[in-house]
Amino acid sequence: MTHSFHVRPTVLFVAAAAIAACSSGGGSTTTTSAPAPAPASSARPATTAAAAPARAAAAVTPAMIAMGDSIFHAASCRRCHGPDAKGATNGPSLLGPTFLHIDGSYDSFVRIITSGVPTDSIKDKSHQFAMRARGGGTPGLTDDQVKAVAAYVYSLSHKS
Numbered sequence: 737m738t739h740s741f742h743v744r745p746t747v748l749f750v751a752a753a754a755i756a757a758c759s760s761g762g763g764s765t766t767t768t769s770a771p772a773p774a775p776a777s778s779a780r781p782a783t784t785a786a787a788a789p790a791r792a793a794a795a796v797t798p799a800m801i802a803m804g805d806s807i808f809h810a811a812s813c814r815r816c817h818g819p820d821a822k823g824a825t826n827g828p829s830l831l832g833p834t835f836l837h838i839d840g841s842y843d844s845f846v847r848i849i850t851s852g853v854p855t856d857s858i859k860d861k862s863h864q865f866a867m868r869a870r871g872g873g874t875p876g877l878t879d880d881q882v883k884a885v886a887a888y889v890y891s892l893s894h895k896s
Contacts, residue, residue, distance in 0.1 A: 795842060795887075796842055796887040796890055796891060797887070800883060800884045800887035800888075801884075801887050801888050801891045802888075803881075803884040803887075803888075804883075804884035804885040804886065804887045804888025804889070804891075805888045807871075807877070807881055807884060807885050807888075808821070808885055808888050808889070811871045811873065811877070811885075812868075812871060812872055812873070813871065813885065816863075816865070816867070817829070817830050821889065821892050825863075826863055826864065826865045827863055827867065828860060828863065830889045830892055830893065831892055831893055832892075832893030832894075833893065836859045836860055837853055837857070837859060840890075840893055840894075841890075842886055842887065842890045845885075845886035845889050845890050846882060846883055846886040848867070849869075849870065849871070849877070849882045849885055849886055849889075850869060850870060850879075850882050851869050852866060852867045852868050852869035852870070852872075853866060853867040854866050870882060871885075
């Protein structure tokens with residue numbers, strides 16, 4: 737663990753570079769979101785379960801993971817889910833392979849971070865506090881920040 741003090745600055749540097757890259761470009765509207773789905777066609781087969789993880793993996797970039805790691809540890813995420821995402825008093829483990837409120841896909845992480853979990857919807861009643869939408873701050877996380885946190889959490893449970 738002698739190198740561990742270098743990891744956090746490296747992650748922060750990568751996250752800062754990603755933020756700078758996204759904010760530069762003179763008003764460019766480029767985002768780190770997944771490509772728009774192709775129009776429906778009767779000639780195309782339905783998406784298979786195997787294709788969905790491949791598409792999600794392509795949407796999750798190292799820069800998004802680094803930014804999401806930084807946000808997760810700076811925001812209230814770590815307070816409820818623990819600094820290692822193994823769960824804590826107020827939130828379940830995010831390491832998978834099973835999850836209480838989602839199916840573990842990247843898109844489901846985006847949805848739950850965006851909408852939160854109201855107190856009356858909590859499945860494990862040992863967790864008493866709602867998960868606030870968009871991190872619960874004022875202002876809440878932006879769409880790109882939500883996607884970055886989702887990418888980080890997704891990466892924790894989908895390590896190769």
